[in-house]
Amino acid sequence: MSDIEHIKEKVLSNQRLNPDDALVLFDQAELLQLADLAGQRRRDLHPEPVVTFVSDRNINYTNVCVSGCKFCAFFRPPGHKDGYVIETSDLDKKIEETIALGGTQILLQGGMHPELDLNYYINLLQYIKSRFKIHIHGFSPTEIAYLADLSSLSINKILEKLIEAGLDSIPGGGAEILVDEIRHKISPNKCSAEKWLEVMKTAHHLGLKTTATMMFGHVEGKKHIIEHLLKLRKLQDETAGFTAFIPWSFQPDNTKIDVRPATAVEYLRVLAISRLVLDNIENLQVSWVTQGDKIAQLGLAFGANDFGSTMIEENVVAAAGVKFRLPKSEIIRLIENAGYTARQRDCFYNVITAS
Amino acid sequence: MEDMITDNQLKGISEKVFSGIRLDADDALLLYKSNDIIGIGHLADFVRRKRHGKKAFFVYNQHLNYTNVCINHCRFCAYSRSKGQPGAFTLTIEDVRKKLSDRIAEPITEIHMVGGINPELPFEYYLDLLKTIKEIRADVTIKAFTAVEIDHLAGISGLSLEKTIDILKGAGLEMIPGGGAEVLSARVRDKLFPRKIGHDRWLEVITKIHSAGLTSNATMLYGHIETLEERVKHFIRLRSLQDKTNGFTAFIPLAFHSQNTLLMDIASTTAFEDLKNIAIARLMLDNFDHIKAYWVMIGEKLAQTALAFGADDLDGTIIEEKITHMAGATSSKGLTRQKIRDMIQSAGWEAVERDSFYNEI
Numbered sequence: 001m002s003d004i005e006h007i008k009e010k011v012l013s014n015q016r017l018n019p020d021d022a023l024v025l026f027d028q029a030e031l032l033q034l035a036d037l038a039g040q041r042r043r044d045l046h047p048e049p050v051v052t053f054v055s056d057r058n059i060n061y062t063n064v065c066v067s068g069c070k071f072c073a074f075f076r077p078p079g080h081k082d083g084y085v086i087e088t089s090d091l092d093k094k095i096e097e098t099i100a101l102g103g104t105q106i107l108l109q110g111g112m113h114p115e116l117d118l119n120y121y122i123n124l125l126q127y128i129k130s131r132f133k134i135h136i137h138g139f140s141p142t143e144i145a146y147l148a149d150l151s152s153l154s155i156n157k158i159l160e161k162l163i164e165a166g167l168d169s170i171p172g173g174g175a176e177i178l179v180d181e182i183r184h185k186i187s188p189n190k191c192s193a194e195k196w197l198e199v200m201k202t203a204h205h206l207g208l209k210t211t212a213t214m215m216f217g218h219v220e221g222k223k224h225i226i227e228h229l230l231k232l233r234k235l236q237d238e239t240a241g242f243t244a245f246i247p248w249s250f251q252p253d254n255t256k257i258d259v260r261p262a263t264a265v266e267y268l269r270v271l272a273i274s275r276l277v278l279d280n281i282e283n284l285q286v287s288w289v290t291q292g293d294k295i296a297q298l299g300l301a302f303g304a305n306d307f308g309s310t311m312i313e314e315n316v317v318a319a320a321g322v323k324f325r326l327p328k329s330e331i332i333r334l335i336e337n338a339g340y341t342a343r344q345r346d347c348f349y350n351v352i353t354a355s
Numbered sequence: 356m357e358d359m360i361t362d363n364q365l366k367g368i369s370e371k372v373f374s375g376i377r378l379d380a381d382d383a384l385l386l387y388k389s390n391d392i393i394g395i396g397h398l399a400d401f402v403r404r405k406r407h408g409k410k411a412f413f414v415y416n417q418h419l420n421y422t423n424v425c426i427n428h429c430r431f432c433a434y435s436r437s438k439g440q441p442g443a444f445t446l447t448i449e450d451v452r453k454k455l456s457d458r459i460a461e462p463i464t465e466i467h468m469v470g471g472i473n474p475e476l477p478f479e480y481y482l483d484l485l486k487t488i489k490e491i492r493a494d495v496t497i498k499a500f501t502a503v504e505i506d507h508l509a510g511i512s513g514l515s516l517e518k519t520i521d522i523l524k525g526a527g528l529e530m531i532p533g534g535g536a537e538v539l540s541a542r543v544r545d546k547l548f549p550r551k552i553g554h555d556r557w558l559e560v561i562t563k564i565h566s567a568g569l570t571s572n573a574t575m576l577y578g579h580i581e582t583l584e585e586r587v588k589h590f591i592r593l594r595s596l597q598d599k600t601n602g603f604t605a606f607i608p609l610a611f612h613s614q615n616t617l618l619m620d621i622a623s624t625t626a627f628e629d630l631k632n633i634a635i636a637r638l639m640l641d642n643f644d645h646i647k648a649y650w651v652m653i654g655e656k657l658a659q660t661a662l663a664f665g666a667d668d669l670d671g672t673i674i675e676e677k678i679t680h681m682a683g684a685t686s687s688k689g690l691t692r693q694k695i696r697d698m699i700q701s702a703g704w705e706a707v708e709r710d711s712f713y714n715e716i
Contacts, residue, residue, distance in 0.1 A: 031663040031703070032400060035393045036359045264656035265663075265702035294626035294657045301392050330622075337625045339390025 004029055011037050014044060017277055022226045025273050031265060038272035038303030045282060046305045051335040052283075052345040055328060056105040056137070057098040057312035061086045061124065065111025067142070069187035071176075071218060073254035073319040075111050085113065088127065095132050098312055102328070105347050107171055107309070108138030112146040112189075118158065121147065122165040129166035135347050138167055141199035142174030145191035155202050163206060169347050170203050172211035172246065177220045178228045185219050186257065197235055204241025209348060212242050212281070216270055217249035217262030225270065229277040236280045243349055244283035244306060247274050248290040253321025264295045268302045275303025283349055288326055289317045297334040306349075307331050307342075360394035368638075372398045378638055383587040386635050392627055392664075399634035399665030406644065407667045411704040412713060413695045416465040416671035417458060420678065421446045421484060425471025427503075429537075429548040431579055433615035433682035435471050445473060448483050455491045463492065465671065465711045468499035469534055469678075478512040485526040496529050496711035502560035502571075503535035506552050516560065520567045530711050531564050533572030533607055539592045540585040547580065547618075558596055565602025570712070573603050573643075577632055578611035578624035586632075590639040597642045604713070605645035605668060608632045610652040614683025629653045630664045637665030645713065651676050654686045659698045668709075669695055 003024045010017060017025075025034060064083040065075035076083040098106060106128075121139070128136060139147075139162065148158045159167075176183060178193040191199075200210050212232050216225055236242050247270050249262035262270075267290075275284050286304040288296035289311060296307065310328045326334075328344075335342035343351045360369050368382045378386075386395055422445040425435035436443035446454070455466075466488050481500070488497055500508065500523070509519040520528075537543065539554035552560070564571050573593050577586060597603045610624040610632075624632075637646045647668040648661035658669055673689050680686075690698075692708070699706035708716045 031660075032359065032393055032397050036397075039361065039393060260697060260701075263698060263701045264660050268660065292654065292656060294629070294654060295660070298392070298626040298630070298657070298660065333622065334625055338392075338627050 004033060008037060011040050011276065016279055019226050019230060022229065022273060022277050023222065025276065026222045026226075026269070029269075031269065034269055034272035034276075035302045038275040039301060041275050041279065042284070042303045042305055049340045050343050050351075051300055051305055051307055051338075051340040052343050052349060052351065053307040053310065053328075053331050053335070054105065054345055054347065055101065055103045055310045055312075056107055057094060057103055058107045058109070058314050058316075059086070059091065059094055060110050060315050061091075061108060062110040062113045062116065063315075064113040066114055067112045067187060067189045069190060070256040071186050071215070071250055071252075072316075073321070074316040078114055085116070091128070092131065094313065095128065095134060099132065099134060101310075101312055102344075103134070103310070103312060104352065105135035105137050105168075108136055109140055109171060109173060110143065112143065114150070118147060118151045118153070118161060122161060125162060125165035125167055135168045136166055137169045137171050137347050140171050140173035141196045142190050144170070144199050145195045155199055156206070159199075159203055159206050159208070163208065167208070169243075170200070170208055170210040172200075172213040172242070172244075175213050175228070176215045177224050178214075178231050179220070179224045182220045182224050193231065197231060200241065201235055201239055204235075204239035208241070209243050210241055211244045211246060213245070214247040214270075214274070215250055216247060217266065218252075218257050218259055225273075226277070229274060233278055233280060236278070240280070242281045243347075244285055245274055245278050245281045246285040246287060246308065247271060248287035251290055251317055251321060254319060264291065267291055267295065268299065271299050271304060272302040288331075289314055293326055293330070293334060297338055300335070300338050300340060306345075307335060359397040360391060362389045362391035362394055365389055365391060365394055365398075369394075369398055372401060372638060377641055380587045380591060383590060383635055383639050384583055386638065387583045387586070387631060390627070392630055395631060395634045396664035399637040400663055402637050402641070403646070403665050403667055409703075409705045410667065410707045411662050411699045411702075412645070412668040412707050412709045413699070414465050414671040414709055414711065415461070415463050415692060416467050416673060417455070417463045418673050418676055419446075419451060419454060419466060419468040421451065421468060421470040422473045422476065423471050423677070424473040424475070426474060427472050427548065427550045429551060430617040431537075431547055431576065431611060431613075433612070434678045438473075438475070445476065448480075448487050451484060451487050452491060455488060459491065463495060464716065465496045465498055466492070467532060467671070467673075468497065469501055469504065469532055472503065472507050474511075478508060481508055482522070482526045485523065485528055489527040497527050498530040498532050498711055499528055501532055501535035502557045502564070503552055505531065505560050505564065506556060516563045517567070520563055520569070524567060524569065529569065530604075531561070531569060531571035533574040533603075533605070536574050536589070537576045538581045538585050539575075539589045540581065543581050543585060554592065558592060561602070562596065562600060565600035570602050570604045572605045572607055572647075574607045574609050575632075575636075576609045576611055578628060579613075579618055579621055587639070590636065594640055594642060597640070601642070603643055605647050606636050606640050606643045607647040607649050607670070608636055609649060612652070612679055612682035612684050616682055624653075626657055626660075629657055630661060633661050634665040650690070651679050651684060651686050655690065655698060659702050662699065662702055662704050669699065
């Protein structure tokens with residue numbers, strides 16, 4: 001029996017793949033074999049041919065950031081003339097528009113701004129919650145870890161305060177590759193892999209659901225991608241707090257990392273391998289923002305069951321030179337054209353309307 | 356590996372494919388109606404690998420569009436202009452000379468040249484185009500003039516089709532691109548391109564081309580008003596002709612782009628549709644050597660992916676693609692040789708630069 005056939009046996013009998021299996025998949029599996037295996041696992045987890053999506057807007061409350069990550073085209077250092085912190089009038093307008101368009105949540109993220117203290121975040125959350133009935137999916141572990149440092153409070157304490165002020169769930173950003181050797185190269189000032197996982201673990205223990213992401217296609221190797229997946233899987237075994245995993249490929253324009261961007265086939269391979277390794281994270285999202293509508297749709301045949309968000313506004317990837325737009329009607333068309341039923345969901349993957 | 360097929364309705368087809376039995380129209384329809392894109396891709400990949408193993412071809416080419424003035428006014432076209440309309444252009448022989456000379460340092464092996472049906476251009480103009488190319492680049496292969504243009508040239512030369520082809524061949528024409536076929540269907544023609552030659556004439560011209568010892572490609576413009584049955588009929592017509600002449604080299608499905616056309620309301624094709632079309636072409640056109648994933652039409656990302664769904668050729672490096680970009684294509688206007696190689700190799704295939712006749716360079 002070849003290595004691939006052996007892995008196929010494991011997938012068919014719902015056994016967990018080990019790191020060696022993952023490497024074999026990377027090195028030996030043909031593209032369609034990966035799709036076949038990932039499709040199998042997707043059907044085990046989601047027997048109904050349904051693909052979900054969420055209607056939301058990215059709101060970046062500030063672009064001022066001390067992290068200076070080499071892959072980022074969005075941030076401005078403190079004191080830069082283009083740096084901003086969002087005005088409440090802007091915030092109101094953006095949220096009103098989101099609600100008018102049927103949006104159910106906002107993705108609230110920003111840079112590591114040295115002058116914004118815990119009170120700023122608490123006030124921001126309270127302000128939004130006092131005016132709008134909307135889910136706040138906000139502050140990646142990087143922001144939370146930075147805030148903990150800045151205010152000399154524990155992560156647990158910070159999260160408690162934020163939850164009390166209205167935080168509903170945490171996005172999985174800032175994970176990049178959860179291997180410090182790689183993080184030192186691309187985002188040396190960002191929290192360590194261990195810290196990122198600690199924030200998520202704490203959040204999960206406090207009852208918050210979170211997602212997890214991975215940004216690949218820069219200076220990492222296959223083994224680092226596998227390590228990333230295994231760290232997430234291990235934590236998920238403990239907490240079951242991750243709702244979804246979202247891998248995407250690094251977009252090099254306007255950044256300080258000069259590499260050949262990951263190709264569509266490389267993306268689809270990582271997507272399928274993620275589905276196979278992360279047997280305990282229920283949902284897998286395609287990244288149409290980085291891959292475009294065609295490869296995103298095809299991702300549904302490579303293990304993904306969620307089309308992500310309508311992203312009424314997106315700034316970070318756009319700053320790196322990639323500007324795909326996809327209205328809700330188009331997301332639904334793409335899902336149905338691939339033979340699935342499209343369903344709008346909330347942040348916890350509950351279907352909220354029949355589309 | 357057969358269990359890669361998850362749609363049980365395809366089991367019969369898969370048995371045929373694995374034992375090399377020709378598929379019929381009903382099989383093709385069943386494939387089109389199935390959503391099992393991975394299963395369909397797997398079948399097409401089996402056929403592709405039997406012919407080409409892990410090779411994926413590309414050509415270093417230059418596109419020349421000599422005029423966009425056209426009397427055909429096809430409803431799906433964003434490229435054509437009427438005489439005197441803003442944006443209308445016709446290259447002079449000097450312009451062509453310059454376009455070729457500007458890139459003389461590049462290792463171009465093929466000139467792909469097509470244009471509108473511009474009644475003001477005399478037959479000599481076309482001969483001059485060919486002669487000028489040969490004069491500046493003696494060693495390139497000229498792939499030029501679709502069957503639609505060849506039909507028009509026979510009209511203005513006042514000679515028979517055979518004689519016209521003979522003269523063009525004498526002036527340097529070596530291969531015919533596959534355009535102008537659109538959908539080989541009288542119904543679709545009536546609705547979208549009534550002034551252009553119909554399928555009978557298109558097939559007749561191509562037959563004569565093949566008889567003259569020239570090879571050609573074949574295309575299908577899909578994703579507008581055509582039915583699945585019409586697509587399948589298109590395949591059968593091409594396959595029957597190929598059985599007789601064996602003159603087709605490659606089949607190239609062309610995804611319709613609606614922007615700036617009279618059919619703007621038609622949504623763009625999806626990845627599933629594009630890949631199915633490529634895979635089903637590979638399965639139905641069992642007597643064609645090559646299936647192209649034309650990256651200009653479906654984007655670089657999907658074209659790369661299509662190599663695993665039956666395609667074995669990414670067409671060319673191309674600079675200055677006009678026709679599809681005027682209809683809203685968002686792909687690059689040209690890819691470097693290195694970029695094409697990277698696309699192929701990073702997808703696990705062996706990149707092979709070829710000439711027009713698929714000889715390896």
